[in-house]
Amino acid sequence: MKTPKALQPLIDDGVIDAVMRPLKSGKEAAVYVVRSGDEVLCAKVYKDMQQRSFQARVQYQEGRKMRGSRQARAMGKATKFGRKEQESAWKNAEVDALYRLFDAGVRVPRPHGYFHGVLLMELVTDAAGHSAQRLGEVELTMEEARSYHERLMADVVRMLCIGMIHGDLSEYNVLVAPGGPVIIDLPQVVSAAGNNAARAMLLRDVHNIRDSLGRFWPELLVTHFGEEMWFLYEQGKLKPDGVLTGKFVFDQRTADVDEVMLTIEDARQEAIARQLGREEAAERD
Secondary structure: OOOOHHHHHHHHOOOOOEEEEEEEEOOOEEEEEEEEOOEEEEEEEEOOOOHHHHHHHHHHHOOOOOOOHHHHHHHHHOOHHHHHHHHHHHHHHHHHHHHHHHHOOOOOOOEEEEEOOEEEEEOOEOOOOOEOEEHHHOOOOHHHHHHHHHHHHHHHHHHHHOOEEOOOOOOOOEEEEOOEEEEOOOOOOEEOOOOOOHHHHHHHHHHHHHHHHOOOOHHHHHOOHHHHHHHHHHOOOOOOOOOOOOOOOOOOOOOOHHHHHHHHHHHHHHHHHHHHHHHHHHHHO
């Protein structure tokens, strides 16, 4: 096939030897099967995104560390330089996450480097050597669903233990390999400690997997693994090798609204008193 423009620099530099075929194309990236020496890999080529796409990414990028104050200011103002930096940060987030998660033992494609804006990684295949199917494309037995859920929850826990949440985990972002499920697509990875929506995103990820595998294992549909994980995480008790039960006791207590409002009013009055004190001190000086 004709070599895509974005992959030509990798061939020129000897990083890859040939582009074999396209694998998939989505809104944000196109993935190709490539050959590098004796290995067959996949190459993820990111597409340039428009301004409206950046707005949709804001919720995911909250809490991420920026390279410097200049970049952060430019990204906040949405200047041309800022949009370029934001695009670069979005791509680099997946690269960084892939290496960190692989090192943490999460089953993700093995990374093989990031060259000229292209991410090279393991090509996940099935038992016959063909490109692996997505979780939503396969039929499972109850035992397979149980095993896949156990493995995926263990990986979500490992991610959370290093402060990361996938943010878009579903049956469409999990591949089925002979050794079990493999998590893919990580540019929207969320900071567990720095993002105000982290808990909601974790629960959405876990519930998506629960609902998908619950088609084959109905008992799964009444579990609450996400709530259990987050509770343990907040308590500092979540461990990579810990055992979850899927059971969670929800707090049924009714909030005392009047007490909350009194506390807020007390804090407001204290703030006013402090401000008046500062103004009086300034007048005396």
